[in-house]
Amino acid sequence: MSLFGGTISSLENGLNYASLKNKTIAQNIANVDTPNYKAKDVSFKQMLSDAQDSTISANQTDERHYKFEMNQKSPGVYSYGNLRYRVNGNGVDMDLEQAELAKNTIYYNALIDRINGKLNTxxxxxxxGR
Structure with a gap:
């Protein structure tokens, strides 16, 4: 029986996604003047798919052996393939990155507020009740 019914872990997963997306956006902004740099993004769908397909288990040759399973998490970061905004091959669009950063910040703050509400309850x- 889970104390929160899985809500806190779901919110934690959302925070992990938002944090990874924020790091990716920051990396894109930092490399705005780097020649041939391809902008990166984070896909929630890709992260979910990677999390479902990432279980590694060992071969159990004897029933006395312990079962061994490990979840290997790979983030859903991907590069845009042939995207170019400049002559030098750079694929970072600052307007898009700033808009994504603002949207991700709002999402992150909403998750933090929800976790605070759960913990205050x-x-x-x-x-x-006091």
Missing amino acids: LNTVIKG
Whole structure:
């Protein structure tokens, strides 16, 4: 039985996605003047697919052996293939990156507010409604 019914772990996964997306956007902005740099993005769909297909298990040759499984997480970061905005081959569009950064910041803050609400509710219950 989970104390929060999986809500906190779902919010944590959302925060991990938002954090990775923020890092990717920051990397794109930092490389805006780098020749032949291809802009990167994070795909939630790709992250979900990678998480579902990333379980590694060992071959169990004897029933006395312990079962061994490990989740290998690979982030859903990908590069835009042939995208070029400049003559030098750079594929970063600053207007798009700034808009994505603003949208991702709003998403991240909404998740933080939701987690704070959950923890405040738990705190109220622990204190007996005071």
